[in-house]
Each structure stands twice: as C-alpha cells, then as structure tokens.
C-alpha cells in the first residue's frame with residue numbers, strides 16, 4: 001500500500017480524528033503542517049489541494065480526500081482491521097449517528113472561521129464568543145452523555161469512530177474552559193482513551209508542528 005500524507009494542524013480537531021484512526025489501524029503516515037493561525041489554509045497553493053481551505057486533507061495513492069469523516073470511512077474500507085465501525089448495519093448506523101452528532105452538529109459551530117466571523121462581522125466580544133462556544137458544546141455533550149452506557153469506550157469495549165470523534169472535541173472543549181466533570185461518562189472515556197498510545201500519539205501536544 002502507498003504512503004499516506006496528511007495535511008494537518010496540531011490543534012485541528014478534524015485532523016486529530018484522522019491521526020487517531022491512522023494510529024489505531026497501525027498505519028504509517030507523514031504529516032505536513034498547515035498553520036491555521038497564519039492563514040496558510042487559505043493560500044492558493046493549499047486551496048488547489050483542498051478548495052474549501054480546511055484541514056485535514058489526506059493524500060493517498062489514488063488521490064486526495066477532504067473531510068475527516070470521508071477519510072475515516074476510506075480507511076475503514078481500505079484497512080478493515082481493527083474495525084472502527086464494527087457490527088451489523090444497525091450497529092454501524094448507531095455509531096455513525098453519534099459520530100455525526102459531534103462532527104456535524106457540534107464541531108462546525110465552533111470552528112475557527114465561524115468564531116472569527118462572529119468577531120469580525122458582529123463585533124462579538126471574547127466573553128460572548130466563549131458563551132457561544134460553551135452553549136453548543138454543552139447542548140451536544142448533554143445529549144451524548146445521555147446516550148452513553150457503562151462501556152470502557154463510547155459504545156463497546158473497543159474504540160470506534162465515536163471515540164475518535166469525541167476525544168478531540170473534549171480536548172477542544174477543555175481549551176475553552178468547559179468543566180468536563182459535568183459529563184462524568186464522557187470524562188471517564190476521555191481519560192481511558194488517553195492511556196492508549198494511538199490516542200496519545202495523536203494528541204496535539206505530540207505533533208511535529210506543536
């Protein structure tokens with residue numbers, strides 16, 4: 001199989017998801033840093049790879065893939081073991097449902113470009129921006145907490161696409177001072193995942209561009 005290259009930024013939650021999945025599947029990959037704070041994602045050169053101007057982008061032997069969930073699905077189909085979307089079609093739908101709650105309904109509302117738009121177009125203060133952030137995270141995490149049972153990971157005794165989506169979102173929430181102990185099941189899963197090397201090596205503080 002060909003080399004995988006990942007255009008990434010150490011603190012990007014979406015890139016963090018893909019790093020966890022690559023590590024869980026034991027795949028070798030090379031990262032290329034795109035500095036979001038310097039606006040490198042908007043450069044003509046990067047947009048020729050990813051017209052949305054977002055990270056991550058994964059380069060495979062077949063070509064590039066944008067959108068982290070599409071990358072996770074491609075990895076699962078191309079490298080099925082260990083599975084990150086296991087089970088029958090109903091179980092897979094349940095896992096995707098929870099992952100989408102994080103990746104489609106929480107994360108986009110708190111993305112850098114959304115926060116910058118609030119600030120630049122509507123003169124939102126830092127305090128109001130933080131309130132916005134906390135609001136969407138809290139609503140999303142409350143719903144997730146209600147769906148979790150007592151497994152070691154989100155949905156079973158093995159890490160899945162849900163844990164892969166959740167851990168970067170928790171990391172991000174803690175950066176914005178969310179009190180994660182308000183969500184005890186999420187907190188326990190977060191702490192447990194971070195004892196695993198696949199999660200540890202994917203963490204923002206362990207990236208070459210940190």
Ligand SMILES: N[C@@H](CCC(=O)N[C@@H](CS)C(=O)NCC(=O)O)C(=O)O
Pocket residue numbers: 011012013014015036041053054055056066067068069103111112113114
């Ligand atoms: N739905 C996309 C989201 C990608 C995304 O929002 N990436 C963020 C970093 S986590 C980004 O590049 N932000 C740059 C910006 O907002 O200008 C995915 O899952 O890949």
